[in-house]
Amino acid sequence: MRLTTKGRFAVTAMIDVALYGTGGPVTLAAVSNRQKISLSYLEQLFGKLRRHGLVESVRGPGGGYNLARAAAHVSVADVILAVDEPIDATQCGGRENCHDGDKRCMTHELWSGLNAHIFSFLRSVTLADLVAQQHEKQREVAVLKDRRGPAPRESEPANVA
8 A cells, every 4th residue: 555645745734734723724825835735736635625524714814724623533544535545455446356357366355454454543543643743743842952061151261171
C-alpha cells in the first residue's frame, strides 16, 4: 500500500486547519504558505473535504475554512477516504481477480489483512491526536536551554583553557 501525495497533503492541511482555526476560519492561502502546498491543489482537496462534511467554508472577508466537527471526531481515515484515496494493499483492489483475471492470488488474504490493520490504525488516530503532537513539539522546542553555561561577567576574566 502506498499513500499518495493527495492523502498526505489532505491530512497535513486538515491538521493545519485544526491548529490554526481556533480563532476563526483559516484561508487556503495561509495553509498553502505554511505547508508549501499549491493553492490550486488545496482548492481541489477542500472541495472534496467539504462535500464529505469534514470542513465548512465561510465566505466573504475573513472567510476560509473551519472543521465541520470537533477534531477529536475526525479520523485520519475519514480524511483519506474523503479525497478518494484508496486504503488497499491488494493488487486487485479487493476485486479478488488478481491472478489470471479471475482468481485470487495466493497472498490475497495477507494483503487484505494488512488493509484491515492499516484502516483500523488510521481510524484510531484523530486530528486532535495529531494537533496534540504538534503542541508537544512546540513545547519541547520552547524549553530547550542554552547548554553553554552562563556568560562571564565583565569583572571576571573568561575561563580560557
